Amino acid sequence: MENPVIIFGANALGQAAKEIFESNDIIVYGYLDDNEELHGNELGELSVLGRTDDDGHLKLIGKKCEGFIAVDDRALRKGIVKLLKERRKKMPVNAIHSNTEIAPTAHIGHGEFINSGVVIGANAKIGDHCMINSNALVDYSAQLGDLVQVGAGAVVGAEAQIGENVFIGSGVTIVPGVKVGKNVRIGAGSVIIADVGDDKTMFGNPAKEV
Structure with missing residues (x-):
């Protein structure tokens, strides 16, 4: 994988995924999360960029970035997968x-x-x-x-x-x-x-x- 990754979910799972990507020398661009209180904050050295349905960042998926979904709730995870497939014609990458x-x-x-x-x-x-x-x-x-x-x-x-x-x-x-x-x-x-x-x-x- 050559492109950096945007992680959907600025939670403990998202931070674990970040470490997994870094173990493979893959750059993580930042997080997307629907908790607006986190927006603009930094977790470690990475920023929470915006919501999971933010078009400004979604448009990067498949071009300059890949996407990974770090969400425990399986219904929510399925919803974000559907979003990526419909808007970006892309499946999330593996961590x-x-x-x-x-x-x-x-x-x-x-x-x-x-x-x-x-x-x-x-x-x-x-x-x-x-x-x-x-x-x-x-x-x-x-x-x-x-x-x-x-x-x-x-x-x-x-x-x-x-x-x-x-x-x-x-x-x-x-x-x-x-x-x-x-x-x-x-x-x-x-x-x-x-x-x-x-x-x-x-x-x-x-x-x-x-």
């Missing part, structure tokens, strides 16, 4: 820490946040706009749908299939081959040993619906 291990045969989508120490195995498939936090493992041939969040130290076993919009807490273990439906939430430290249907909240070892 992948230099200290990761990604197999050459793995498929990585768009707009990913992949932090330090993450391992993604052979033939794994990561959907768009996922967040994979520090030291998580996505083992070989596992699949993550779009907008999946994987907590620090979590393990997604080989050939497991995770639906879209799933939250996997820190330290979770999903055993190999398990299928997890869409919109599922899995509490920290839980162990998933059997298939989980859509829209469930799971917790415990072994995990049960709560």
